Amino acid sequence: DQQVKQNSPSLSVQEGRISILNCDYTNSMFDYFLWYKKYPAEGPTFLISISSIKDKNEDGRFTVFLNKSAKHLSLHIVPSQPGDSAVYFCAASALDYGQNFVFGPGTRLSVLP
């Protein structure tokens, strides 16, 4: 049973609009959450993180929101650009995993010009 879920395998958004990628988790012990971005033929690269003591973290066009009671986080990209087209992975960690990360299955974002 997956502990980190990304229920939308794919998402298409028009350039300039907002992209919202969602992630749900089941383990209440997770205390750090990261988003990774992956282009074809490349390894994933770190995008943004959030600690469980916060409910929002912002970095330029990217904002991550955390709702601990719902065990839900979301990544907002505003405005979306064609270069944002990639697969986005949500990842979570907890002390009882030795601070190793559990990854979701990913969401493929396509930003249409």
Added chain:
Amino acid sequence: DADVTQTPRNRITKTGKRIMLECSQTKGHDRMYWYRQDPGLGLRLIYYSFDVKDINKGEISDGYSVSRQAQAKFSLSLESAIPNQTALYFCATSDPTSGRYAGELFFGEGSRLTVL
């Protein structure tokens, strides 16, 4: 040059063959990892090593073994490859004292393995 280098990038082999995927890094990180990516399943941890003398099993270690030859080198072996080990394999490193986020993973470009 990439900080985390994986070889080979692509490999096709037959069932029962022994395969080694190699990873080397120039980041000076103590922690190294091997992940496997399958469609719909994301990245799953196979093995990880926090230093040269430390090897730990991850979520899906069965059928795999690893060797940490030096701080900079971490190899993944499939002793007798089977078709359901067909996947994209990623090596990663981390250093809890550096990066934009402590514990951030730095990935190689991946090794695509096909077992016929």
